[in-house]
Amino acid sequence: MDSEKVRRRVLSNKRGSGLSEGTHLIRSFPTDSLRGADALITEILGGVLCKAPRSVAERYEALYVAALDKVLSRRMGAVESLEFDGELREVLDQAEQILGPGLAKEMEPVMRRYMEKAFRTGHALRGLPGTVQTLFDKPRREAVDWLVKHDGFYLGKVFPEFVREPFRDAIAQGIQEGLGRKDIAKRLREIMAGSPEAPGKESAYTRVASVGVNRAHNWGGAFALEAAQVETYTWRAVSDERSCARCMLFDGRTFSTAPAMSLVRRALAKPPEAIEKISPWPLEDAETGEPYIERGGRRESLKGKDEAWLQEQGMGLPPLHCSCRCVVLANVE
Ligand SMILES: [Zn+2]
Numbered sequence: 260m261d262s263e264k265v266r267r268r269v270l271s272n273k274r275g276s277g278l279s280e281g282t283h284l285i286r287s288f289p290t291d292s293l294r295g296a297d298a299l300i301t302e303i304l305g306g307v308l309c310k311a312p313r314s315v316a317e318r319y320e321a322l323y324v325a326a327l328d329k330v331l332s333r334r335m336g337a338v339e340s341l342e343f344d345g346e347l348r349e350v351l352d353q354a355e356q357i358l359g360p361g362l363a364k365e366m367e368p369v370m371r372r373y374m375e376k377a378f379r380t381g382h383a384l385r386g387l388p389g390t391v392q393t394l395f396d397k398p399r400r401e402a403v404d405w406l407v408k409h410d411g412f413y414l415g416k417v418f419p420e421f422v423r424e425p426f427r428d429a430i431a432q433g434i435q436e437g438l439g440r441k442d443i444a445k446r447l448r449e450i451m452a453g454s455p456e457a458p459g460k461e462s463a464y465t466r467v468a469s470v471g472v473n474r475a476h477n478w479g480g481a482f483a484l485e486a487a488q489v490e491t492y493t494w495r496a497v498s499d500e501r502s503c504a505r506c507m508l509f510d511g512r513t514f515s516t517a518p519a520m521s522l523v524r525r526a527l528a529k530p531p532e533a534i535e536k537i538s539p540w541p542l543e544d545a546e547t548g549e550p551y552i553e554r555g556g557r558r559e560s561l562k563g564k565d566e567a568w569l570q571e572q573g574m575g576l577p578p579l580h581c582s583c584r585c586v587v588l589a590n591v592e
């Protein structure tokens with residue numbers, strides 16, 4: 260089984276049983292112990308998510324991460340002493356709340372700002388009439404509403420998927436070694452922010468931001484192409500996509516506007532979590548690097564497939580993966 264599959268299985272297991280168990284656990288603990296756990300997590304996370312931008316292309320993510328940092332810093336408070344032994348699980352449950360649904364809810368205003376900004380930037384495709392470029396009617400506002408929910412959905416996935424296990428291991432290991440609260444907190448901070456020896460998980464949050472921004476941007480583009488009656492567009496992979504086999508397979512190819520917009524409308528009619536079925540992300544074969552998708556339990560290679568087939572499978576619009584920066588360009592004379 261490839262690692263992606265393992266990760267998904269781990270995630271769905273946690274979703275299935277872990278959450279309800281966690282809810283029960285939270286109710287059975289005294290409030291001040293919960294408050295302590297909450298404060299510990301915020302102490303650990305405050306200030307670790309802010310980094311200077313690395314390039315112009317990452318400006319959205321940088322803004323997003325700065326906003327995350329603000330939200331998390333605000334939650335910082337006095338940290339009381341904690342007995343770790345009994346609290347491992349509710350520390351994790353608290354972390355899941357704070358870093359998952361709790362964070363997504365608090366982040367909503369900032370998500371909305373960036374989703375709308377990205378959508379409008381994508382909507383202003385070069386070569387289209389100004390009347391189209393500035394259009395922001397009800398269907399477009401509804402699309403942005405959906406994109407905000409979509410961003411929250413991905414944010415809610417980050418903690419369980421990327422951080423929960425290393426957090427649990429670090430806390431358990433620390434207890435075994437007889438470490439104090441401060442030392443364990445230091446280890447958790449390293450998991451989030453990284454250290455010279457280990458890369459850390461901060462990238463998980465920038466990946467969430469880049470998915471939402473990329474999707475909003477290209478959906479804006481699709482709406483504009485339709486309004487301007489431009490029948491086809493070109494897929495363009497940008498800068499750091501050059502080495503990615505998935506994006507390069509799409510780069511430079513011509514796709515049709517009508518099926519792209521039908522994909523968007525299909526997605527809009529469903530909750531954000533359905534996007535993974537409606538618009539699947541291709542994976543790369545571990546040995547050959549060949550891009551493929553999974554349909555009905557079997558692999559379907561993307562190699563040699565035409566544009567119509569790719570669009571039928573739901574791959575007519577970027578993003579193709581977490582840090583995908585591909586864009587659409589209007590085919591106008
Ligand atoms: Zn790529």
Ligand SMILES: [Zn+2]
Nearest residue numbers: 506583584585
């Ligand atoms: Zn890409």
